[in-house]
Amino acid sequence: MQQGRNAVYRTALFGLFVLLLTIGIISAPQLARLASASSTPSNEVMTGTYFDHTVIIIMEDHGIVDVCAQNPPPCSSANGAPYMASIANGYAIGSQYLGINHFSEANYKALIGGDTFGCSNNGCPPVSNPNLVDRLESAGLTWKGYLENQNLASGCDTTYHEPYTPEHNPFVGFTDILNNPARCSKVVLANPNTCTVTDCALVNDLNSASAPNLMWLTPNNCNNMHGFTGICPSSVPTGDNYLKSLVPNILNSQTFTAQRSALFIVFDEGNGYCPLNGSSEDCVYAVWAGPLAKTSYATSNLYNHYSWTRTIEENWNLASLTSNDANAKVMTEFFKSTTPPVLLSTSFTYSPTSPQTSQQVSFTASASGGTGPYNFTWTFGDGAAGTGTIVYHTYSTAGSYNVLLTAKDSSPSPQTASSQQAITVTSPPPPPPSLTASFTASLSNPVVEQTISFTGSASGGTSPYSYAWNFGDSSTGSGSPVSHVYQTAGVYTVVLTVTDTAGHVASASNTVTVTSPLSASFTYSPSNPAPLTNVQFTATTTGGTGPYGYSWDFGDGTTGTGASASHLYLLPGTYTVTLTVVDANGLTTTASTTVTVAISLGL
Numbered sequence: 001m002q003q004g005r006n007a008v009y010r011t012a013l014f015g016l017f018v019l020l021l022t023i024g025i026i027s028a029p030q031l032a033r034l035a036s037a038s039s040t041p042s043n044e045v046m047t048g049t050y051f052d053h054t055v056i057i058i059m060e061d062h063g064i065v066d067v068c069a070q071n072p073p074p075c076s077s078a079n080g081a082p083y084m085a086s087i088a089n090g091y092a093i094g095s096q097y098l099g100i101n102h103f104s105e106a107n108y109k110a111l112i113g114g115d116t117f118g119c120s121n122n123g124c125p126p127v128s129n130p131n132l133v134d135r136l137e138s139a140g141l142t143w144k145g146y147l148e149n150q151n152l153a154s155g156c157d158t159t160y161h162e163p164y165t166p167e168h169n170p171f172v173g174f175t176d177i178l179n180n181p182a183r184c185s186k187v188v189l190a191n192p193n194t195c196t197v198t199d200c201a202l203v204n205d206l207n208s209a210s211a212p213n214l215m216w217l218t219p220n221n222c223n224n225m226h227g228f229t230g231i232c233p234s235s236v237p238t239g240d241n242y243l244k245s246l247v248p249n250i251l252n253s254q255t256f257t258a259q260r261s262a263l264f265i266v267f268d269e270g271n272g273y274c275p276l277n278g279s280s281e282d283c284v285y286a287v288w289a290g291p292l293a294k295t296s297y298a299t300s301n302l303y304n305h306y307s308w309t310r311t312i313e314e315n316w317n318l319a320s321l322t323s324n325d326a327n328a329k330v331m332t333e334f335f336k337s338t339t340p341p342v343l344l345s346t347s348f349t350y351s352p353t354s355p356q357t358s359q360q361v362s363f364t365a366s367a368s369g370g371t372g373p374y375n376f377t378w379t380f381g382d383g384a385a386g387t388g389t390i391v392y393h394t395y396s397t398a399g400s401y402n403v404l405l406t407a408k409d410s411s412p413s414p415q416t417a418s419s420q421q422a423i424t425v426t427s428p429p430p431p432p433p434s435l436t437a438s439f440t441a442s443l444s445n446p447v448v449e450q451t452i453s454f455t456g457s458a459s460g461g462t463s464p465y466s467y468a469w470n471f472g473d474s475s476t477g478s479g480s481p482v483s484h485v486y487q488t489a490g491v492y493t494v495v496l497t498v499t500d501t502a503g504h505v506a507s508a509s510n511t512v513t514v515t516s517p518l519s520a521s522f523t524y525s526p527s528n529p530a531p532l533t534n535v536q537f538t539a540t541t542t543g544g545t546g547p548y549g550y551s552w553d554f555g556d557g558t559t560g561t562g563a564s565a566s567h568l569y570l571l572p573g574t575y576t577v578t579l580t581v582v583d584a585n586g587l588t589t590t591a592s593t594t595v596t597v598a599i600s601l602g603l
Contacts, residue, residue, distance in 0.1 A: 060226035063270025097286035105167035114321030206253035344370030346407035370409030435461030461500030518544030544583030
């Protein structure tokens with residue numbers, strides 16, 4: 001539902017932008033800027049060419065020589081304005097900046113309207129012409145007026161009550177401000193009775209997170225050096241002391257120390273002196289100050305109040321109001337740089353991408369734009385935090401966590417950017433069963449030089465496994481199955497070592513008894529048997545593995561078994577007797593000999 005309302009809002013807003021473009025209130029570049037701003041978070045600073053925030057303070061009725069005792073540089077303190085001299089000499093001053101008219105109200109109208117609109121005296125009626133407030137609001141920019149000693153906490157005060165006078169309030173000179181309560185609510189009393197510092201309404205806004213883009217301050221007729229009979233004199237020292245109590249709080253405010261901000265101090269008109277080939281125009285004190293202004297800088301280039309108006313328009317790409325401001329010289333040279341900083345952006349990666357509880361996660365930040373080096377701060381979504389480009393964190397509980405990275409650059413007006421990702425942490429799987437190892441041998445009682453095959457097996461742990469063998473005779477092997485031949489009879493301890501992919505190790509061992517090769521022989525008695533005489537055969541066996549099996553072939557077609565066998569030959573002759581022995585492992589050996597059976601002659 002909310003998404004639908006947002007879509008309707010964006011459509012309606014774009015239609016309004018197009019209408020404003022059609023009737024000439026905004027320019028095409030502004031339309032692109034506003035379309036982007038409509039989807040920009042409300043607390044995002046609208047970046048300007050020279051500054052993002054500016055304060056203008058309008059002083060009264062003194063020329064540059066009245067303040068500086070000469071045409072700067074330098075600005076002298078001889079006339080009782082040491083603080084103003086220090087600001088002028090420390091920052092950027094124009095030695096030939098002109099007022100527009102010798103009537104205050106005309107100059108105030110010129111500054112925010114681009115024209116005097118025929119105002120040749122004080123008490124001129126409001127005009128319906130476009131003004132800077134129209135341009136600022138159409139571009140999504142904010143503004144606020146601060147008037148000392150007006151009768152209203154907020155509103156458009158048109159009454160005369162010294163030291164306040166409405167001709168020094170430019171906002172009541174335009175009907176689309178004067179008759180608009182919402183706009184008038186942005187014109188506030190600068191110095192309420194609750195103030196503990198000079199013009200606390202302005203200073204408090206400068207130390208908030210939402211300072212307006214354009215802030216206009218009109219001091220009362222005592223502080224601005226105007227003076228009023230019976231209340232206060234027209235005094236340079238009074239105005240200097242006023243600025244000394246105010247300007248440091250402006251320059252040290254959060255808006256000036258942490259954002260791109262500039263202060264402009266100017267007089268509405270002067271005393272008719274200006275070194276322009278004998279001209280009677282008013283050269284007035286006009287100084288840009290703050291972190292963006294040049295230092296110890298003075299220029300003799302010709303400027304006037306329309307130049308300030310044009311500078312505001314140029315800074316935020318606003319359409320001009322009249323030909324006066326359209327043709328005025330922009331005050332570019334007063335600023336250190338005309339290039340706004342590249343917007344800061346940041347992002348991060350983390351590893352592993354699917355972490356588990358109790359597993360260390362590495363987070364790596366990166367940033368672009370802004371001015372390095374960068375400062376990175378982290379919140380991990382579980383109440384923990386960290387700092388640095390590369391940080392490590394371990395989650396103790398499974399779940400989804402929003403990790404927030406905030407980057408801050410090192411520019412004079414630091415930028416911040418953030419990046420957020422959701423990271424899912426799972427519980428690790430249960431550990432596998434403990435690793436065990438075993439093996440079998442193809443022969444339980446091998447003999448020397450007989451090939452034995454060993455087959456290993458493993459369970460538990462994490463496969464795949466590796467197999468390493470020690471055969472007990474200083475020989476080794478790897479893999480499964482593996483073959484081995486023993487060269488000497490004996491009892492050997494065979495050890496299998498199994499290693500899984502997690503590095504866990506298990507082993508198994510068995511003894512292998514290796515015997516000598518199987519051999520057999522036999523004897524018979526009598527050695528010269530006669531027919532029908534019983535012959536006794538006796539076998540002898542070595543090597544192999546008992547028990548043994550014996551079989552006899554007596555060479556006359558008859559056979560016998562057993563380690564000892566007897567046989568009776570019926571006929572004389574020569575017979576080949578063969579003994580076959582089989583051991584417990586199935587190994588076989590044979591032995592043969594000839595037996596001669598003869599008839600005894602009895603001689």
